Amino acid sequence: MSIIAKLLQLDLFGAPANVVPAGLKRTRVAAAVTGWDLVDHACRHCLGRVLMRRHRDGTVEARCAECGAHSEDGIREVCCCGAECGTLGHVLECFRNPAITPSVPQEILVRERLVVEQRRERRRPKLVGHRDF
Template structure:
């Protein structure tokens, strides 16, 4: 099975989410949790507060020594 790195972070451990190139399975590279069909079942993009989407995963636009992560999670405006 082959995997692609996505721009999403696992909502359980903040690990990087991978996507299978074979069958559309999404898997956390750190904790191993899996989801089918969409990354939103595994990453922060699918987390809701009060029935509304509350967060989004995104590439870190300003990587520094203090925040070296490639993917970060932000609140949705």
């Protein structure tokens, strides 16, 4: 056996072999049907890549690969597409980068959607009667 192989077998952190610390118990996620899949969406918190997985009961779990933002209600809770911008609604949208270059290496980008302003009839002011005016 070589010296490198012997060094790799040493326990450098002092924990006994095959023992998991109490706070890090291994749990089996039996509800998940598949592993994590990459989706073409960016996180609204850090613009990182969003991961998704489906459960047996039909729910979709989403998670950011960078900052760890998490939602069990679907992708829209983590993605920029689901971010509301006041009365304008959902203004942002995620899209795949058509030309990845060294200056723009991200695979998923976020842009502002074209929002058509809805014209409404202007409200008439309510006149306030006061004898001094």
